[in-house]
Amino acid sequence: MITLPDGRRLRVSETAPGPGRTPVVVAECGLGDGHGMWAGVAARVGAVTRFVAYDRAGLGGSDPDPRPRTARRMAQDLADLLDALRPGPFVLVGHSIGGPVCRLAAAARPDDVVGMVLVDPAAEDLPASYTPAMRALTRLGAATLPLQARIGRLDRLHRRRVAGIAWSAGIVPGSVDGTVAERRAFTAGLAEVRDAPPTPPRVPVTVLSAGTRPELIAAHERYAAGLPDGRHVLVAGSGHDIHLERPALVAEEIRRMLG
DSSP states (O other): OEEOTTSOEEOEEEEOSSTTOOSEEEEEOOTTOOGGGGHHHHHHHTTTSOEEEEOOTTSTTSOOOSSOOOHHHHHHHHHHHHHHHOSOOEEEEEETTHHHHHHHHHHHSTTTEEEEEEESOOOTTOGGGGSHHHHHHHHHHHHHHHHHHHTTHHHHHHHHHTTTOTTGGGOOOOOHHHHHHHHHTHHHHHHHHHHSOOOOOSSOEEEEEETTOHHHHHHHHHHHHTSTTEEEEEETTOOSOHHHHOHHHHHHHHHHHHO
16 A cells, blocks of 8 residues: 555555566556556566556545546546655556546656556547537446446446456456546546646657547547657557457557666
8 A cells, every 4th residue: 555645545566576677667547447457467567677556546445535536636646656656767558548647647747757658548639528418428327337336237347348368357346436436527537638738748658549449549649649759559459458458469568668
């Protein structure tokens, strides 16, 4: 457990080959996910350098947060976590909403971050994310989560999501309350990033796209093209959970950042 400046504690999981290996890789989960989602990547990257994954506030073994769980709030927690994990430097890896969170944290700690790998990251510049219908769907999804958990639907969806993965027994879903808090703040959090985008990082950034949503792939291409050292990789045949479906590929992209 690592204690943040305001007293909240975050549960951290580390894999390391031994002391002194840098950069340190820090992984940020997708919405509502626990640190175990990175197990396949951690097993591969942790053989060569320190790999850190954690449960965000209100998920898994971490304390809840009384404040709204927007992307900027999550990024502040990540920046505080980097402070606690020093010395770095750090390579940040973020899946889905973890992508914007990593970008914000890198802007807050530019001297600490030497690279990023964004795994099918959420994109704040998609108009479809802010339509009334999408906002209503997001609110409905958050409101019905507790009921879905009580009738066992969330457990079934989780099992289906990790089916066929050898290490799936160690992957537990995030807590319902924490997931509800993240879903409630999702659209507002993306809008914050859209309206006040973080300073583009001047470090290598690789963006991995699942081959499922053309508009999201295009957003990833635009973002990577606008960076001083950006790289875009289309992972054909993969769904949104590239780190679950293709952990070796994600690990290889991380190792590219390690030099």
